[in-house]
Amino acid sequence: MHGNGYNGTVRIGFYICHCGHNIASIVDVKAVAEYIKSLSGVVVSSEYKYMCSDPGQELIQKDIKEHSLNRIIVASCSPLLHEHTFRTAVEKGGLNPYYFQMVNIRENVSWVHTDMKAATEKAKDLARAAVQRVFHHKSLETKHVKIHPDVLIVGGGIAGIHAALTLANAGKKVYLVERDPTIGGHMAMFDKTFPTLDCAACILTPKMSQVKNHPNITLWTYSEVAKVDGYVGNYKISVRRKPRYIIEGLCVGCMDCIEKCVYKEGKTPDEFNLGLSKRKPIYIPFPQATPQIVVIDPETCIEFKSGRCKKTCVEACDRKAIDFQQKEEIKEIEVGTIILTTGYQPFDASRVPFYGYGKYPNVYTSLEVERLVNASGPTGGELILRDGRHPKTVGIIHCVGSRDKNTNRWCSRTCCMYSLKLAHLLKEHTDAEVYNFYIDIRAAGKSYEEFYDKLLDENVHFIRGRVAEVSDWAVRPSEEGKLIIRAEDTLIGIVRRVPVDMVVLAVGMEPQADSQDVRRMFNISCSTEGFFLERHPKLAPVDTFTDGIFIAGCCQGPKDIPDSVAQAGAAAAQALILIDSGEIELEPNTAYVVQEECSGCRTCLTICPFTAISRDEAKQKAFINEALCKGCGTCVAACPSGAIKQNLFEDEMIFSEIDGLLKMESPACC
Amino acid sequence: MPDKPKVAFYWCASCGGCEESVVDLAESILDVVAAVDIVMWPVAMDFKKKDVEAMADGSILVSLVNGAVRTSEQEEMAKLMRKKSKLIIAYGSCAHTGGIPGLANQFGREELLRYIYEESPSTVNPQKTRPELKVIANGSTVTLPNFFNIVRALDQVIDVDYYLPGCPPTPKLLKQALEVLLSGKLPEKGAVLAPDIALCDECPKKDTKPSDLKFTEFKRPHWMQIDPKVCLLAQGILCMGPATRGGCEGVCISGNMPCTGCFGPPSRIKDQGAKILSALASQVEAKDEKGIDETLATIPDPVGTFYRYGLPVSLLRRKNFNSTG
Ligand SMILES: Cc1cc2nc3c(=O)[nH]c(=O)nc-3n(C[C@H](O)[C@H](O)[C@H](O)COP(=O)(O)OP(=O)(O)OC[C@H]3O[C@@H](n4cnc5c(N)ncnc54)[C@H](O)[C@@H]3O)c2cc1C
Ligand code: SF4
Ligand code: SF4
Ligand code: SF4
Ligand code: SF4
Numbered sequence: 001m002h003g004n005g006y007n008g009t010v011r012i013g014f015y016i017c018h019c020g021h022n023i024a025s026i027v028d029v030k031a032v033a034e035y036i037k038s039l040s041g042v043v044v045s046s047e048y049k050y051m052c053s054d055p056g057q058e059l060i061q062k063d064i065k066e067h068s069l070n071r072i073i074v075a076s077c078s079p080l081l082h083e084h085t086f087r088t089a090v091e092k093g094g095l096n097p098y099y100f101q102m103v104n105i106r107e108n109v110s111w112v113h114t115d116m117k118a119a120t121e122k123a124k125d126l127a128r129a130a131v132q133r134v135f136h137h138k139s140l141e142t143k144h145v146k147i148h149p150d151v152l153i154v155g156g157g158i159a160g161i162h163a164a165l166t167l168a169n170a171g172k173k174v175y176l177v178e179r180d181p182t183i184g185g186h187m188a189m190f191d192k193t194f195p196t197l198d199c200a201a202c203i204l205t206p207k208m209s210q211v212k213n214h215p216n217i218t219l220w221t222y223s224e225v226a227k228v229d230g231y232v233g234n235y236k237i238s239v240r241r242k243p244r245y246i247i248e249g250l251c252v253g254c255m256d257c258i259e260k261c262v263y264k265e266g267k268t269p270d271e272f273n274l275g276l277s278k279r280k281p282i283y284i285p286f287p288q289a290t291p292q293i294v295v296i297d298p299e300t301c302i303e304f305k306s307g308r309c310k311k312t313c314v315e316a317c318d319r320k321a322i323d324f325q326q327k328e329e330i331k332e333i334e335v336g337t338i339i340l341t342t343g344y345q346p347f348d349a350s351r352v353p354f355y356g357y358g359k360y361p362n363v364y365t366s367l368e369v370e371r372l373v374n375a376s377g378p379t380g381g382e383l384i385l386r387d388g389r390h391p392k393t394v395g396i397i398h399c400v401g402s403r404d405k406n407t408n409r410w411c412s413r414t415c416c417m418y419s420l421k422l423a424h425l426l427k428e429h430t431d432a433e434v435y436n437f438y439i440d441i442r443a444a445g446k447s448y449e450e451f452y453d454k455l456l457d458e459n460v461h462f463i464r465g466r467v468a469e470v471s472d473w474a475v476r477p478s479e480e481g482k483l484i485i486r487a488e489d490t491l492i493g494i495v496r497r498v499p500v501d502m503v504v505l506a507v508g509m510e511p512q513a514d515s516q517d518v519r520r521m522f523n524i525s526c527s528t529e530g531f532f533l534e535r536h537p538k539l540a541p542v543d544t545f546t547d548g549i550f551i552a553g554c555c556q557g558p559k560d561i562p563d564s565v566a567q568a569g570a571a572a573a574q575a576l577i578l579i580d581s582g583e584i585e586l587e588p589n590t591a592y593v594v595q596e597e598c599s600g601c602r603t604c605l606t607i608c609p610f611t612a613i614s615r616d617e618a619k620q621k622a623f624i625n626e627a628l629c630k631g632c633g634t635c636v637a638a639c640p641s642g643a644i645k646q647n648l649f650e651d652e653m654i655f656s657e658i659d660g661l662l663k664m665e666s667p668a669c670c
Numbered sequence: 671m672p673d674k675p676k677v678a679f680y681w682c683a684s685c686g687g688c689e690e691s692v693v694d695l696a697e698s699i700l701d702v703v704a705a706v707d708i709v710m711w712p713v714a715m716d717f718k719k720k721d722v723e724a725m726a727d728g729s730i731l732v733s734l735v736n737g738a739v740r741t742s743e744q745e746e747m748a749k750l751m752r753k754k755s756k757l758i759i760a761y762g763s764c765a766h767t768g769g770i771p772g773l774a775n776q777f778g779r780e781e782l783l784r785y786i787y788e789e790s791p792s793t794v795n796p797q798k799t800r801p802e803l804k805v806i807a808n809g810s811t812v813t814l815p816n817f818f819n820i821v822r823a824l825d826q827v828i829d830v831d832y833y834l835p836g837c838p839p840t841p842k843l844l845k846q847a848l849e850v851l852l853s854g855k856l857p858e859k860g861a862v863l864a865p866d867i868a869l870c871d872e873c874p875k876k877d878t879k880p881s882d883l884k885f886t887e888f889k890r891p892h893w894m895q896i897d898p899k900v901c902l903l904a905q906g907i908l909c910m911g912p913a914t915r916g917g918c919e920g921v922c923i924s925g926n927m928p929c930t931g932c933f934g935p936p937s938r939i940k941d942q943g944a945k946i947l948s949a950l951a952s953q954v955e956a957k958d959e960k961g962i963d964e965t966l967a968t969i970p971d972p973v974g975t976f977y978r979y980g981l982p983v984s985l986l987r988r989k990n991f992n993s994t995g
Binding site: 596597598599600601602603605606607615620634637638639640641642643651655 | 866867868869870871876879880881882911912913916935936937938939940945946948949952953
């Protein structure tokens with residue numbers, strides 16, 4: 001009956017799952033089972049309430065033995081969910097797991113249709129396609145690769161720090177690569193943290209110095225990953241170490257050189273203080289910076305610019321740590337797993353011009369205020385505005401660059417809470433009147449709502465409404481010399497004008513500017529807004545679609561410190577699973593070049609996104625490193641002479657599947 | 671002395687080039703003629719249909735049939751040759767994959783007839799006379815074969831044993847094929863009697879083919895001075911070599927002309943045009959939709975370029991008459 005080479009040796013077992021009511025309420029599972037039974041090659045065809053349950057799996061195993069089945073098809077949910085389950089069941093039944101085929105009649109049929117008759121027909125079509133496909137299935141070997149026990153962590157914010165310490169304490173060797181001169185990330189800039197108001201430095205700096213001193217951690221700051229090669233378990237990484245012009249092993253961070261630099265005062269906007277203060281060409285980002293090693297900025301150092309500086313810094317350094325000849329260095333390392341913790345960048349407030357950032361000096365971003373209220377900040381914690389005044393009234397505008405279809409649609413999750421924190425700190429530092437302009441207060445964490453209540457008791461004002469504009473256009477005498485925040489108070493339905501001395505823009509969180517480059521380098525995906533994409537939003541939140549690469553913290557999406565730390569721990573645990581199991585199974589869905597069919601045309605060489613293909617110059621043929629191949633199929637489609645085949649996706653399988661779908665038994669003619 | 675094996679030649683919708691290629695055997699043709707009895711060869715010998723009909727079924731060792739099948743007469747003759755022959759060889763691109771006549775599958779029969787008999791610039795036919803299947807004039811009846819809606823390759827009409835590809839096949843391949851068949855060591859049924867590897871393999875310009883072609887534009891050969899040493903694709907000229915079966919010894923390439931695909935694809939490939947297209951498209955320099963469109967728009971006559979010889983056997987096969995009437 002089938003034109004697909006049926007020679008009586010293929011014995012198919014077909015099982016359709018009710019998935020409770022999920023499938024059975026829309027698909028007539030009995031009718032499908034009966035229909036499939038009538039197809040040649042099918043020996044067993046049955047339906048069951050939950051195929052993924054133990055009895056469901058045992059049914060398959062029993063039938064394999066009793067009926068000498070050699071092909072198994074389960075029509076149920078998505079392969080992403082249960083392909084592994086059923087393959088394992090088939091293997092336990094004594095059959096090679098790749099004789100199994102799954103048909104998704106839940107996501108593809110029952111969940112998306114309402115007409116039972118049509119849905120049942122569609123389920124039959126899909127099942128028939130699988131029946132025709134499995135004739136061509138082959139026994140394949142699962143490959144195993146060894147996992148190198150060392151781990152690379154990219155980004156030394158709180159997430160990276162926590163993951164590094166977790167792994168190092170578990171006895172694993174960790175390379176932590178941070179591109180700034182110090183680790184700490186955004187958290188190092190904060191004075192206090194919500195909701196407990198504990199001092200950020202007090203909880204962060206001990207962890208930073210643990211990282212520095214841990215025997216299992218190699219810390220490379222002022223460094224970036226330049227190249228990633230390899231695959232799960234066997235990544236080869238090149239790290240570019242930018243020259244600090246300081247010999248790391250000699251500098252003890254005494255800062256005598258900074259003191260003695262020919263510049264008596266700093267002239268360059270200080271990056272760590274977001275330009276609220278100035279630094280010298282030789283500097284250290286902040287007193288607890290880790291490592292405690294100074295940096296020379298060649299852009300502003302006179303010696304680099306003219307070669308004619310007195311080099312008082314060199315004189316000052318009795319450890320001879322300054323080296324103007326230092327060159328960029330490339331370090332090559334091998335690791336088995338990678339955790340990306342590259343964090344976020346704050347929203348650029350000048351993108352909403354009507355809030356006056358960059359136009360009115362007393363409009364600040366929240367991050368700047370974190371520095372202003374910080375005891376080790378540019379003003380030593382005293383709240384002095386850019387015009388030298390102390391604010392008596394402050395307006396905090398929530399959701400700047402969040403929940404806004406003109407900028408970013410997402411909620412940045414932390415801004416409500418840190419705005420409450422800043423309101424508290426501003427009141428504490430200045431006793432000013434503080435107004436919060438909010439859309440909703442999102443305080444959905446442990447002890448967060450209580451923190452909000454506390455702020456209400458502190459007489460912080462809350463105005464519900466999106467701010468239309470910040471201007472200095474006074475219409476009343478009381479508004480003279482002030483910034484006027486105009487907003488609709490949606491609770492009482494009037495437009496309010498609130499004159500203030502200082503405006504704080506609660507900027508949202510965005511993907512890092514280079515997140516696309518980073519994701520390409522590590523071969524992972526981003527979701528539409530640009531944050532790194534997790535493998536599954538619920539069930540695999542720190543995995544990526546690339547084996548052995550994990551994500552944690554704000555590079556995956558906006559979140560606060562507790563969540564970043566929780567994810568970092570989870571990512572470390574995922575890496576540990578791989579490291580401690582020592583090896584990993586690879587899907588055998590890899591591509592291979594049939595040597596005698598390859599014409600050496602080179603089409604495939606550069607298109608593999610995983611650089612798995614190279615050319616044997618002596619034989620003038622292409623070949624694929626199966627350990628690198630992810631089975632994406634790009635080369636299979638591109639090879640113009642059909643010399644590349646892919647396990648589990650051979651042409652005959654796909655064409656028979658299509659024929660099955662179209663109710664064709666062999667290619668029709670004329 | 672036992673009878674010499676019988677060999678027949680027949681032509682369907684073809685240009686006559688395949689016949690030429692038999693004559694191109696030159697002196698070797700004498701060996702062929704000496705080794706076999708030619709029982710049918712319309713282009714060169716005066717045998718009639720009834721002569722063939724009179725022969726016992728299966729009595730011809732091998733018939734080499736060239737040309738695609740467009741008319742009822744061609745279909746009838748193909749079936750007759752099949753009946754009388756042990757082996758049928760589809761000879762040349764038109765019989766093998768539909769060939770140039772197969773490009774007519776872009777149009778329906780009515781469209782074609784209307785254009786040829788009414789609309790073409792050189793037609794003068796105020797009465798709009800069309801050929802009729804049967805005309806009675808001056809008391810005698812004249813019949814014409816039926817003109818089918820589509821053009822078919824030979825194996826879409828009769829069972830074919832072997833294929834000799836090429837437009838036309840090279841004398842070398844023909845000679846090899848005849849030697850093999852006469853020796854009695856028959857290849858596997860359905861075989862294409864040419865190497866099963868793409869042309870680049872034997873191309874003299876192969877070493878200069880870069881791994882990333884980075885197309886920005888496809889150029890036509892007459893626009894430029896072609897560097898004879900460099901891979902044509904590397905010069906932006908659309909060469910079908912990577913998706914075309916070798917065996918022609920790169921005759922076009924050596925003449926500084928791109929491969930147009932006449933040997934058809936290697937056996938693994940179902941659709942030659944789709945294959946070369948996916949290979950070329952994956953090497954377009956532009957990565958944005960607009961840039962990609964601009965580059966691809968420089969390909970002249972895509973169907974005629976990618977399916978020049980194989981439209982009837984491609985996945986497209988022909989125009990969808992249902993949707994266009
Ligand atoms: C104004 C403000 C106040 C906040 N207050 C609080 C609070 O009180 N409590 C709270 O829980 N949360 C708060 N948050 C949220 C908090 O900042 C984040 O949850 C936390 O910093 C996330 O840590 P992370 O390690 O994921 O990212 P980050 O802190 O952004 O660290 C990322 C690190 O990776 C480095 N990096 C980036 N790219 C690369 C690369 N390609 N190569 C090498 N290194 C790289 C960066 O230099 C940085 O050091 C606040 C946020 C803002 C904006
Ligand atoms: S060389 Fe001169 S400018 Fe540069 S850090 Fe030393 S003293 Fe300062
Ligand atoms: S299928 Fe081909 S292109 Fe894709 S990863 Fe494997 S070798 Fe590379
Ligand atoms: S594309 Fe195909 S034929 Fe060309 S080199 Fe690669 S494997 Fe060989
Ligand atoms: S693409 Fe054409 S010219 Fe280039 S190597 Fe292949 S056959 Fe030769």
